[in-house]
Amino acid sequence: MHKTKTVQEPLRNFAKVKEIIEKYGTERSALIPVLQAIQGEFRYLPQEMLSFVATAMGIPQAEVFGVATFYAQFSTQPKGKHIVQVCDGTACHVRGASDIIKKFKKDLQIPEGKTTTDDLYVTLETVSCLGACALAPAVVVDGKVYGNVNFEDVARIIVTMKESDDE
Amino acid sequence: MTHQYMEVNNKKVEITGNEKNILEVVRNMGIEIPTFCYHSELSVYGACRMCMVEDERGNLVASCSLKPQAGMKIKTHTKKIMDTRRMILELLLANHHQDCTTCEKSGNCKLQELAVNMGVKKVRFKPRKPWQDIDTSSASIVRDPNKCILCGDCVRMCSEVQGVGVLGFINRGPNINVVPAFDKPIADVDCVNCGQCVSICPTGALTIKDDTLKVWEALSDPKKKVVVQIAPAVRVAIGEEFNHTEGSNYLYKSVAALKMMGADYVFDTSFSADLTVVEEATEFLNRVVKGEKLPQFTSCCPGWVTYAEKNCPDLLSNLSSCKSPQQMFGAVFKKFFAKKMNIPTEDMYVVSVMPCTAKKFEAERPEMSTDSYQDVDAVITTVELARMIRKMGIKFEELEPASLDMPFGFSSGAGVIFGTSGGVAEAALRYAVEKLSGETLNEVNFREVRGLEGLKEATFNIHGKDIKLAVVSGLANTQQLIEKIRKKEVSYDFVEVMACPGGCIGGGGQPVPNTSETRVLRSKGLYDIDAKSTVKKAQNNPTIEKLYDEWLKTPNSDEAHYALHTHYGHKKRIGGMEIKDEAKENANEKIVISVCVGTNCYLKGSYDVLQELIGLAREHGIEDKVEFKGTFCLENCSNGPSIKVSDDLHKYGVQKEETQKFFNNVVLPRVK
Numbered sequence: 001m002h003k004t005k006t007v008q009e010p011l012r013n014f015a016k017v018k019e020i021i022e023k024y025g026t027e028r029s030a031l032i033p034v035l036q037a038i039q040g041e042f043r044y045l046p047q048e049m050l051s052f053v054a055t056a057m058g059i060p061q062a063e064v065f066g067v068a069t070f071y072a073q074f075s076t077q078p079k080g081k082h083i084v085q086v087c088d089g090t091a092c093h094v095r096g097a098s099d100i101i102k103k104f105k106k107d108l109q110i111p112e113g114k115t116t117t118d119d120l121y122v123t124l125e126t127v128s129c130l131g132a133c134a135l136a137p138a139v140v141v142d143g144k145v146y147g148n149v150n151f152e153d154v155a156r157i158i159v160t161m162k163e164s165d166d167e
Numbered sequence: 168m169t170h171q172y173m174e175v176n177n178k179k180v181e182i183t184g185n186e187k188n189i190l191e192v193v194r195n196m197g198i199e200i201p202t203f204c205y206h207s208e209l210s211v212y213g214a215c216r217m218c219m220v221e222d223e224r225g226n227l228v229a230s231c232s233l234k235p236q237a238g239m240k241i242k243t244h245t246k247k248i249m250d251t252r253r254m255i256l257e258l259l260l261a262n263h264h265q266d267c268t269t270c271e272k273s274g275n276c277k278l279q280e281l282a283v284n285m286g287v288k289k290v291r292f293k294p295r296k297p298w299q300d301i302d303t304s305s306a307s308i309v310r311d312p313n314k315c316i317l318c319g320d321c322v323r324m325c326s327e328v329q330g331v332g333v334l335g336f337i338n339r340g341p342n343i344n345v346v347p348a349f350d351k352p353i354a355d356v357d358c359v360n361c362g363q364c365v366s367i368c369p370t371g372a373l374t375i376k377d378d379t380l381k382v383w384e385a386l387s388d389p390k391k392k393v394v395v396q397i398a399p400a401v402r403v404a405i406g407e408e409f410n411h412t413e414g415s416n417y418l419y420k421s422v423a424a425l426k427m428m429g430a431d432y433v434f435d436t437s438f439s440a441d442l443t444v445v446e447e448a449t450e451f452l453n454r455v456v457k458g459e460k461l462p463q464f465t466s467c468c469p470g471w472v473t474y475a476e477k478n479c480p481d482l483l484s485n486l487s488s489c490k491s492p493q494q495m496f497g498a499v500f501k502k503f504f505a506k507k508m509n510i511p512t513e514d515m516y517v518v519s520v521m522p523c524t525a526k527k528f529e530a531e532r533p534e535m536s537t538d539s540y541q542d543v544d545a546v547i548t549t550v551e552l553a554r555m556i557r558k559m560g561i562k563f564e565e566l567e568p569a570s571l572d573m574p575f576g577f578s579s580g581a582g583v584i585f586g587t588s589g590g591v592a593e594a595a596l597r598y599a600v601e602k603l604s605g606e607t608l609n610e611v612n613f614r615e616v617r618g619l620e621g622l623k624e625a626t627f628n629i630h631g632k633d634i635k636l637a638v639v640s641g642l643a644n645t646q647q648l649i650e651k652i653r654k655k656e657v658s659y660d661f662v663e664v665m666a667c668p669g670g671c672i673g674g675g676g677q678p679v680p681n682t683s684e685t686r687v688l689r690s691k692g693l694y695d696i697d698a699k700s701t702v703k704k705a706q707n708n709p710t711i712e713k714l715y716d717e718w719l720k721t722p723n724s725d726e727a728h729y730a731l732h733t734h735y736g737h738k739k740r741i742g743g744m745e746i747k748d749e750a751k752e753n754a755n756e757k758i759v760i761s762v763c764v765g766t767n768c769y770l771k772g773s774y775d776v777l778q779e780l781i782g783l784a785r786e787h788g789i790e791d792k793v794e795f796k797g798t799f800c801l802e803n804c805s806n807g808p809s810i811k812v813s814d815d816l817h818k819y820g821v822q823k824e825e826t827q828k829f830f831n832n833v834v835l836p837r838v839k
Contacts, residue, residue, distance in 0.1 A: 051349075051799060061349070065349050
């Protein structure tokens with residue numbers, strides 16, 4: 001069903017990046033906030049943008065790439081419009097998180113070996129502990145937390161997520 | 168002041184408070200603590216955990232990152248420490264491709280050495296990830312990620328000492344790796360091939376690209392006449408490979424070894440260095456007279472040349488147009504000597520023995536050819552020559568020295584000191600002062616430019632004219648100097664640049680350890696040779712005089728320009744990237760306007776030009792007919808901001824204030 005909705009890769013707009021750099025400055029310490037803002041804009045960190053940031057801030061490209069790959073919050077691969085995070089920390093794991101992950105993978109039609117659908121509609125991530133162990137297994141979709149998730153919930157969560165497209 | 172003491176292995180030691188860390192205190196006592204990631208010339212990183220010592224409470228602390236304090240009590244070799252060290256080594260070895268027998272670094276590998284010393288007999292752990300591909304893209308450096316122990320020495324060397332920052336850590340935890348930017352091959356990033364990373368790498372993760380096979384092949388080919396040149400800095404370092412004293416001259420033993428291998432002629436690169444002095448100093452004097460393109464930067468160092476091409480397009484015309492001595496040598500032999508000796512050029516095979524990894528890259532450059540023949544066919548480093556000597560089974564210690572071949576075996580002291588920081592400047596001064604004053608120069612030693620400091624400055628009053636010189640080595644130092652020159656905080660007439668700290672004697676192809684201590688001895692070795700030489704000025708080298716009489720006529724003549732000079736061009740720092748600014752579907756029918764947003768164009772305001780053009784296109788309602796792209800480096804940096812309309816590069820660039828004019832004159836007429 002969601003395949004009919006094509007999501008375009010965000011336009012790579014340099015004006016935005018320049019604006020971001022102007023806002024945070026070119027001190028080394030500004031690198032992480034700059035990358036966060038760029039990711040907020042483009043949902044991931046395109047290589048060209050990292051190269052641009054390195055040039056503009058006078059930091060070696062290898063170092064900028066290093067920072068971008070060090071933190072789990074940054075992604076150098078395009079991410080989907082929706083982000084589903086399933087917790088696979090200890091508590092969630094023992095309450096069956098692995099099966100929940102499998103179910104999401106199947107229902108969202110995520111290709112084997114990938115985390116994002118080819119049409120960039122949704123990204124499925126596993127995270128280690130959301131700090132909501134009492135609600136294990138826990139799932140976060142676009143920032144909204146669902147607790148005690150079972151198989152039936154997975155289907156319902158996906159429907160809610162798709163409905164949000166129409167809003 | 169009261170004396171302060173700490174205790175090491177129950178022994179009282181006086182501390183001055185000036186020691187950098189406990190490691191230094193312990194090493195000063197004559198106790199060796201192993202390290203991978205600690206180098207006195209780099210910042211303290213504290214990653215390898217080899218240097219751990221035990222404190223009073225039985226805790227293990229890294230001695231490289233702990234300041235000594237009065238009253239401290241530490242032990243350096245307790246059972247606990249030894250066991251931990253061995254365990255760490257075992258874990259490092261588990262993820263290390265243990266093909267020691269076929270590894271370039273074998274015998275010189277710190278990991279191997281420590282594993283033997285610590286008694287690691289068996290590695291109980293399995294590697295945790297599949298082996299990765301080896302990066303052989305570079306002409307100079309081979310990177311084998313499977314041998315990396317993540318000490319970060321290369322990362323710090325490249326960014327702290329060389330200011331380039333090619334390598335960096337990516338990912339974290341078990342997935343951490345040391346790679347060039349965006350995990351691209353080394354040849355596609357801003358690497359200048361200086362090889363300092365190879366010099367400092369404790370394992371075989373970064374090695375010099377081996378070109379000895381090419382040389383063996385040529386040596387065994389009966390048709391080929393193999394002509395070998397040996398660079399100045401090689402002779403004072405090769406002895407270290409055979410446990411001889413650093414800095415002693417092993418030129419003539421090297422000649423004997425090369426002759427045994429079957430080389431037809433062996434000459435000295437110092438001879439072509441003399442030629443470079445005459446050409447480069449003449450070029451300099453012409454510039455001084457005309458008052459243009461000053462300061463003149465030297466161009467003998469291929470690491471620096473590549474750096475300038477990638478980062479300083481505004482200064483490229485200030486570089487001397489002279490080829491480096493290595494390339495001049497090749498040109499002289501292929502163009503002049505071959506004819507004289509009746510050797511067909513295609514049968515002449517020029518091998519150079521260099522202290523430098525970047526020379527391999529330089530020899531392959533298309534600009535470095537004369538009459539469609541590459542000037543130099545193969546470049547091997549000091550370390551590679553030593554390996555060939557061992558392979559041949561030559562007992563270097565017992566070798567009878569042999570003399571260089573004539574006539575090009577003769578060189579002046581000026582040509583020899585080319586191998587150390589300050590040497591090129593001094594050699595040029597010995598020529599320029601004499602030419603400017605018209606009098607014979609008797610005091611040839613210009614001590615002001617000697618020494619291994621990163622930056623040396625001097626002003627010489629020659630015949631009423633002040634000539635200001637700067638001598639810089641290490642690219643990070645160079646970067647700082649260039650910034651000052653750009654900001655007009657300083658001004659010079661002549662700037663000598665060598666990419667490696669201390670100059671060629673500290674090159675990436677030299678034996679390890681390549682530290683400041685060994686560099687001092689090697690440098691002294693070269694100045695000793697100069698002091699003993701009968702001819703100290705390049706212009707007094709009779710072979711050089713003959714060369715001008717028989718072939719080149721005068722310095723900087725047309726003949727000299729054809730064979731001995733070259734040109735440099737802008738190079739992009741990172742390969743293969745193009746960005747669509749506005750993605751539209753029917754791109755084929757549009758006029759594509761690419762605006763360069765590479766470093767130099769960006770700094771010149773190319774981004775504003777791009778934005779203004781997009782705005783103008785919108786104003787004129789032609790947004791669907793033009794497509795704007797930001798590209799990385801169109802290799803037209805000095806005329807930036809560069810713009811390409813469809814496939815035509817707008818050669819003179821478009822300044823910010825010319826954007827409107829460019830739009831009206833170039834873009835609008837194209838839109839039907």
